Amino acid sequence: MPDDHSHCGHDCPDHPIDGALEILRAEGLRVTEPRKAMLTILAREHGPFSADELHKRMGKAGCDVVTIYRSLQAMEEVGVLRRCDFGDGVYRYEFNHGEHHHHHVICRVCRSVETLDVCVADSLERMARQKGYQKVTHTLEVFGVCPKCAE
Amino acid sequence: MPDDHSHCGHDCPDHPIDGALEILRAEGLRVTEPRKAMLTILAREHGPFSADELHKRMGKAGCDVVTIYRSLQAMEEVGVLRRCDFGDGVYRYEFNHGEHHHHHVICRVCRSVETLDVCVADSLERMARQKGYQKVTHTLEVFGVCPKCAE
DNA sequence: TTTCGTGCAAAACCTTTGCAAAGTG
DNA sequence: CACTTTGCAAAGGTTTTGCACGAAA
Numbered sequence: 157m158p159d160d161h162s163h164c165g166h167d168c169p170d171h172p173i174d175g176a177l178e179i180l181r182a183e184g185l186r187v188t189e190p191r192k193a194m195l196t197i198l199a200r201e202h203g204p205f206s207a208d209e210l211h212k213r214m215g216k217a218g219c220d221v222v223t224i225y226r227s228l229q230a231m232e233e234v235g236v237l238r239r240c241d242f243g244d245g246v247y248r249y250e251f252n253h254g255e256h257h258h259h260h261v262i263c264r265v266c267r268s269v270e271t272l273d274v275c276v277a278d279s280l281e282r283m284a285r286q287k288g289y290q291k292v293t294h295t296l297e298v299f300g301v302c303p304k305c306a307e
Numbered sequence: 308m309p310d311d312h313s314h315c316g317h318d319c320p321d322h323p324i325d326g327a328l329e330i331l332r333a334e335g336l337r338v339t340e341p342r343k344a345m346l347t348i349l350a351r352e353h354g355p356f357s358a359d360e361l362h363k364r365m366g367k368a369g370c371d372v373v374t375i376y377r378s379l380q381a382m383e384e385v386g387v388l389r390r391c392d393f394g395d396g397v398y399r400y401e402f403n404h405g406e407h408h409h410h411h412v413i414c415r416v417c418r419s420v421e422t423l424d425v426c427v428a429d430s431l432e433r434m435a436r437q438k439g440y441q442k443v444t445h446t447l448e449v450f451g452v453c454p455k456c457a458e
Numbered sequence: 459t460t461t462c463g464t465g466c467a468a469a470a471c472c473t474t475t476g477c478a479a480a481g482t483g
Numbered sequence: 484c485a486c487t488t489t490g491c492a493a494a495g496g497t498t499t500t501g502c503a504c505g506a507a508a
Contacts, residue, residue: 188399300440
């Protein structure tokens with residue numbers, strides 16, 4: 157169950173993208189075709205995806221990759237997206253589901269991604285806050301060699 | 308106590324660099340001046356440092372940055388160093404103290420680094436192994452705005 | 459209409475690669 | 484001596500920036 161929207165089709169009325177668009181408006185960001193297309197892909201295919209991967213998936217709704225970079229950054233800043241770092245020099249983005257947040261296991265060989273639906277870093281965040289840090293966040297990714305690649 | 312070598316000077320006989328050099332030899336890597344210089348800096352100042360930061364710190368013992376990149380990679384592969392990823396597009400390295408491993412709090416403003424001497428990701432690694440992954444590792448870094456930058 | 463987003467081209471950045479020369483064991 | 488490592492130069496790949504044009508509220 158890496159995708160909690162599996163109960164609905166692509167046109168599910170309360171699809172997360174609507175909430176995301178509202179946040180954009182509330183934050184003074186504009187709702188544009190490229191942004192809607194990007195969010196739709198991220199909502200449907202879950203990701204996380206890099207700018208380049210998104211670009212390739214946006215067939216006719218395609219826009220320049222630069223626009224994707226800029227929009228991903230803008231949408232991350234207002235909390236609509238979350239940036240993942242798999243340590244290969246490429247940033248990937250996925251929907252930010254707020255507190256209900258999870259992590260990934262990345263296969264070092266085939267680069268496949270599986271979701272681990274738990275987070276154990278609360279105690280670390282708490283420690284950081286006790287040391288006086290504000291706006292504390294964290295990144296946590298697990299790496300390994302997946303069963304298929306291990307034979 | 309972010310640095311557990313604070314009890315000794317730079318020439319402490321059982322300084323970690325000696326053990327590191329032995330590992331290099333045992334793995335068939337050569338012990339060269341640039342490598343010794345890099346390890347000395349990492350042992351003394353703890354790090355983690357990027358290739359560029361190391362390069363700047365290696366005054367007269369300086370070598371090409373490319374050599375640093377290659378050596379860091381080689382020494383990471385044999386387990387002497389550990390690579391950290393602070394999500395800013397730059398890789399940093401520090402000594403690998405084996406199982407006794409820790410994490411960092413990175414200030415998003417001034418980029419200062421503090422050590423959190425705990426690791427809580429064992430349960431996640433276990434989950435990954437149960438899913439059939441092998442050679443499981445993880446990265447975990449905490450970000451925030453440090454007290455000095457928060458005013 | 460005013461402000462923000464986009465496209466295109468070019469730059470910035472960090473990291474990697476190729477090859478001949480030098481160093482290590 | 485055989486093999487690894489280094490330096491230099493150049494390439495690679497991802498992400499960012501500048502600026503004029505176009506689109507959203």
